[in-house]
Amino acid sequence: MGLNLDLLGKKSDPVPYECNEDKLILYALGIGAGVEKELDFLYEKNLKVFPTFAVIPYFPAVGILMVNSGINMFATLHGEQHIKWFAPTPTRGTLLNTAVWTKVYDKGDSGAMLHMQVDTTDDKGNLIFQNNMVAVDRSAGNFGGDRGPKTAKLMPPEGKAPDFSVNYTTGPNQAALYRLSGDYNPLHIEPEFAAMGGFDRPILHGLCTLGYTGRAILHSVCGSDPARMKALSCRFTGVVFPGDTLTIEGWQLEPGKYTFQTKTQDGRVVLGNALAEVA
């Protein structure tokens, strides 16, 4: 089966997501928030929403589009995530998620690179946030398509100490808890399934690592105010296991712009090529 290129550029029907306080709190616990320091994100009274919650309502919509695109899910890696925020996330109500497959590049033997965009609005049509996802189907290259542009390399300034550095230790149950927010891929919980994918044991969701990273940025450079986070983009560069300690470091490039990276305790970069824009 090949890619269903006819789908390119066609907007999906909106996929509804019912938001409520319990789901926001469950997500916050899933990305490691703790009551001692982050009560406002874990208690429905004056509840604040982690900006990276944006990847939860978007997920079913992009999932349907990925299936319809004809990719081989077993050969597909989640490469990049780009999020932009336009308005505060409501704590309750229906969010509508419209997905479109925007681009596909032919990377030859490396596979096919797919770009998909999901706009999330409230029930009145106001744009709340937008996700752009890049996935690579390693089995779908050489279809005679455009190779596409090289992506810009975004590295921390060499030899410069980061402007912020935060350590978060994930729990052994982190993936089991995170998956209750909607990504039930057995790769993140079932040892046999993980072994088939070549992993010693189940791995953490890349979007969970993204959530930890967003938390660190929010508390370090946004004064813990979700409204100040405007955009975040990153590439997934390595595997994280539940129980790993994540170190998130950021370097200011100019006022309101930070490049950042997330490493595990053994110094591997698991999330990089990353840029955050804050107000």
Next chain:
Amino acid sequence: MAINLELVGKKSDPEPFKYDQYRVILYALGIGAEVDQELDFVYEKNLKVFPTFAVIPMTPGMGALMGNLNLNWTAVLHGEQKIVLHKPIPPAGTLMLQGGVESVYDKGDNGAVVNISGQARDESGDLVYETAIVLMDRAGGNFGGDRGPKTEKIAPPEGQTPDFKVDYKTSDDQAALYRLSGDKNPLHVDPDFAAMGGFKKPILHGLCTYGHTGRAILHSICESDPARFKSLAARFTGVVFPGDTLTIEGWKAGEGRYVIQTKTQDGRMVLGNALAEVA
């Protein structure tokens, strides 16, 4: 306002409680189940249900019955909890629930004791489990009622080492997670509210301690098989804070009968006068 004694003997109408496997998993994580040791309880494939999940399902009718009792809720303590399992709780589905007020006893200056019962039937009408709750309304005594029977004292045999002993460390976020299973009392998350109740910080749900205790029983003497767990009756005797370590001990007191107690790391008994029956 006095307790509404006219409700004694009344039952709520049978009402459905619908739940899915994720609700069961959320509860399992809420009572501290670990993916490394207890995968079958936190993963929907071959999902097993902790017998103490029996305390979670509630219906509007049961809530109304309790509300109409006119208890002095700020003075009410959850005194005791019993569950009797007739068959394993299904991993998902609909239970038909009915609650009733069994009796209200007048303990004079100590308050009023309210006995509430519940039954759950599956879709084929079979009885799945029964519950019995004892509430103590410290402000509701001296209404001229019957004092009621003395409860039987159940204590571990003196000087005898327990037949099993399990340590479970609760996390700092245990109550924040447990409350997502339905008991949203701010006492368990809001420091200001907890202070009004005379606590230095939010306390763990008694039923979360009960769940940890049931987990220890299930793994220690039922070989982790929910079908072998027949009943657990226990009295709440002390406060637990999130982060505390619970030590659950059991002494065999006859065929399939164990005396149970749960202590915190400082040796205080927090759950006692407890009996478990297993097959």
